Amino acid sequence: xxxxxxxxxxxxxxxxxxxxxxxxxxxxxxxxxxxxxxxxxxxxxxxxxxxxxxxxxxxxxxxxxxxxxxxxxxxxxxxxxxxxxxxxxxxxxxxxxxxxxxxxxxxxxxxxxxxxxxxxxxxxxxxxxxxxxxxxxxxxxxxxxxxxxxxxxxxxxxxxxxxxxxxxxxxxxxxxxxxxxxxxxxxxxxxxxxxxxxxxxxxxxx
Numbered sequence: 001x002x003x004x005x006x007x008x009x010x011x012x013x014x015x016x017x018x019x020x021x022x023x024x025x026x027x028x029x030x031x032x033x034x035x036x037x038x039x040x041x042x043x044x045x046x047x048x049x050x051x052x053x054x055x056x057x058x059x060x061x062x063x064x065x066x067x068x069x070x071x072x073x074x075x076x077x078x079x080x081x082x083x084x085x086x087x088x089x090x091x092x093x094x095x096x097x098x099x100x101x102x103x104x105x106x107x108x109x110x111x112x113x114x115x116x117x118x119x120x121x122x123x124x125x126x127x128x129x130x131x132x133x134x135x136x137x138x139x140x141x142x143x144x145x146x147x148x149x150x151x152x153x154x155x156x157x158x159x160x161x162x163x164x165x166x167x168x169x170x171x172x173x174x175x176x177x178x179x180x181x182x183x184x185x186x187x188x189x190x191x192x193x194x195x196x197x198x199x200x201x202x203x204x205x206x
Contacts, residue, residue, distance in 0.1 A: 029144075129197075
């Protein structure tokens with residue numbers, strides 16, 4: 001959706017692309033510490049300050065210390081980090097859609113939504129399938145930002161397979177068990193990719 005909106009911009013397109021792509025080139029450590037400050041309760045971070053300013057002070061909390069919010073809190077910077085990369089890939093694919101197809105659809109009375117769902121989206125199907133697979137496997141293999149922000153805590157409420165594998169190998173020095181976990185992560189990614197391709201093929205056949 002962001003990539004599609006970007007194609008319709010007449011001014012500031014390069015600036016928007018740069019802003020969206022910026023997280024992909026920033027150090028992971030810098031992103032982690034940036035969001036630790038944003039979520040901070042003492043001193044008050046940006047998120048809690050914004051909630052206070054708009055009259056939602058009752059929602060202020062230690063986002064990284066609350067077991068009900070910590071997993072979402074560490075997921076947000078991980079998603080923000082890669083959004084620009086996926087956007088740029090899909091944006092490049094949208095630019096390759098033949099203008100003749102779009103112009104013919106517009107002449108037939110197609111709306112912007114119809115143009116997107118019936119022309120652009122099907123045309124770039126191989127690209128967004130690849131992007132979906134990339135996003136899924138990156139999500140299943142996520143490690144650095146959650147580890148840097150919470151180290152799997154509080155307790156194990158933000159523990160991921162990857163952080164658990166790292167601790168098992170380098171804290172508990174149980175390398176055999178850690179190797180088993182790493183193999184399971186690979187299998188998990190393969191199953192997820194296979195499921196995505198199966199569902200998409202089934203939808204295409206129907």
